[in-house]
Amino acid sequence: MKRSSDTGFYHVCTDGSVLPWMFQDDVDFIAGINRIAICCLLTGIRVVSFVLMDNHVHFVLYGTEKECRRFADIYKHRCAMRMRRHSGEVHGMKDVEVRIFPVNSQEYLENVIGYVLRNPLAAGIIMMPYHYRWSSVALYFRSDQQYSGQ
Numbered sequence: 001m002k003r004s005s006d007t008g009f010y011h012v013c014t015d016g017s018v019l020p021w022m023f024q025d026d027v028d029f030i031a032g033i034n035r036i037a038i039c040c041l042l043t044g045i046r047v048v049s050f051v052l053m054d055n056h057v058h059f060v061l062y063g064t065e066k067e068c069r070r071f072a073d074i075y076k077h078r079c080a081m082r083m084r085r086h087s088g089e090v091h092g093m094k095d096v097e098v099r100i101f102p103v104n105s106q107e108y109l110e111n112v113i114g115y116v117l118r119n120p121l122a123a124g125i126i127m128m129p130y131h132y133r134w135s136s137v138a139l140y141f142r143s144d145q146q147y148s149g150q
Helices: 026-043 065-087 106-122 144-148
Strands: 008-014 046-052 057-063 098-103
Touching: 008 065, 008 106, 026 046, 026 057, 026 065, 046 106, 057 065, 057 106, 065 098, 098 106
Parallel strands: none
Antiparallel strands: 008 057, 008 098, 046 057
C-alpha cells in the first residue's frame, strides 16, 4: 500500500466523560481487543500502542490521518453495535467525540506511548501497568516468567 505524505503517528482517543461504560465485563473487553484487529484489516493501520478503559479508549496509530479517522469511526461504530446487542441501546455512543492528534516529534511519540500505557495506573485501577490485561503494555514490558506460569 502506497502511503501519502501525511503518513505518521497519531494519538486517537475518545472522551471518557460522556459514557458510563464502553466495556462492562471481560467478554466486552475481549470483543474490544478483537475489534482492533478487524479495524486494522479494514484500514491498513498499524497499532503502536493501545489501552481499553471502561469508558474510553486510547490508540497510538501509524498511518495517514484519513486512515486513522476511518479506523476510529469503524471502531466506534462497532462498539455501538455491540452495546446495542448487549443492552438494547447505545448509551450515547453517537455523542462520543473521537480526537486525533498528530504526533510531531520523537519526544512526543515516546511520551504519548507512555501516557497510553500508564492510563490504568493513573486511573488507580492497578499497581503496575503490565498487570492491566486490556492494553498493549505487555508487548513493551514483560518478563518471560509472567507468561510461563512461574
